Amino acid sequence: MAAPLSAVTLSVDIRKRLSAFELRIQHEFAPGFTVVFGPSGAGKSTLLDCIAGLAKPDAGRIALGTSLFFDATQNISLPPQKRQIGYLFQSLALFPHLSVIENISYGLNAIPEEERRQRLDQVLQAFHIEKLGERKPAELSGGEKQRVALARSLVTQPRVLLLDEPLTGLDAGLRRAILEDQRAWNAERRIPILYVTHNRDEVDAIGEQLITMESGRLGKSGAPRSVLDAPQTVALAQAAGFENLLEARVQAIRQADGVMRVVLQDGGTELEVPLGSAQPGDRVKLAIRAGDILLAVEEPRGLSARNVVKGSVESIEARGALEVLRVKAGATFLVHVTPGALRSLQLEVGKPVWLVVKTHSCHLVTPQ
């Protein structure tokens, strides 16, 4: 086996004109997972295509450590074949006419027979697909296909791994298992891994460095929780699973308390929210998670939460282990409760309820 590659950083500084916006990315991707999270159409796949050499930026530079992939000023653009990259497409792109073994060893044809067999055995074991060898992709289950595709990308020992929502459509358990295999594989070969997704569940399953992307730009980076719990734009809030997006107008600002009061466009409900850069009279958008809203059947007192709003239950819908309530309280709020809470509070359509929302559960987002 080849010696583990030393950890190198992927440095990207590119611009590319797309139909709706300009892709402008400047970032150093360190070894290990970086989740690039953003709504569909944010330019995530184009970014990966540029790194892989399948698309050409208009300007800029892409380098992995000291090896240059692309440099507009020097007119350098390494073809994909020469970049030694692993790239897992959303569609996986397994070759339908080749068996699992043939698919996985496709990228190994330049390697001596003995080493090829060694690497093949190793990767088959690591991804638990030894038994699939002779099968064609059409005879594999969804999870098996993903494992085979991942194995095919990794067996060539790429210097960068690009993953474009490869685990979408798998159940959480399977996703976690595949990610564990992937993590174990990467432990000894520290390479930058870009994991692109618009799926909140996948982010939670990976749980490492995260960076948001929208309209061709990278945004906040940090731990997934800290970034996704405070989305900055409507599209990101939607992608991050904020069910309530409400139009509001700023009424008053209380600088000393770090809060401001806003009036919801629908129904004139007043809420206290964290201070933003807005001025009185400005229109803003609020994002509130349905799971961050508490329900009370009597008027609650003595709470630290600053927002208590009276309303009535409009509809109740069971969604798996969740009950989704629509509550009319001026505006309509979506609220998640457990089936148990639904029973013990005897919640039903038409029943008056009080919504309790903490100030810091209300997130100001910029419409975009």
Place this chain on the structure above:
Amino acid sequence: MSMEAFILSLRLAVTVSVMLLIVSLPLAYWLAFTRWRGKFLLESVVALPLVLPPTVLGFYALIAMGPQGVLGKLWSAMFGRPLAFTFAGLVIASLFYSLPFAVQPLVASFESLDRRLLDASAILGASRLRSFLRIALPLAWPGVITALILSFAHTLGEFGVVLMVGGNLPGITRTISIDIYDRTQALDYAGAHQTALLLLCVSFVVLSIVYGINRRVWSPWPHR
């Protein structure tokens, strides 16, 4: 019935369809994937034989291959022989005549390929040639078969072009359809009938074999 004419036609059809495949594969691959804006011009040139009367095509082919024509001059400079009214001349004219029947099915099947498969191949380090041979060609196989069959069948039955550039030299340019024409002109209906029937049967058997072994080949019949 003229066995000589029949064998000549088969020889012509096999030569032309094999040569056409070799020419059409790269051409079709390029047409399917190029982003060149002027590609419609080339597409039009390839499709011309579909709309032109064979006599028009044959007429220009004859002029080009004549002693004063570009092809004719080049040929006699290279081989010291004239090109018109020879088997080689017939092959060259037929290549143009049957070109769309080879190129179009190939372009269609290359275009229907999932591009991501070719991207994946490149990412895995394969050269463009290797991607073509290992991925594009095997997956476009039904298109290759269709191209072969259509150009074979089309060349086997051609008449107008042959008459224009080949004339009617037994064993050299006298193909089966010319033979049938001649016999009909000479009121040898029995002879014409025998030859026509043989052509009909051979065509039927060839198509049956192809459709029988490969249902995915282009056919006027709905897929089952």
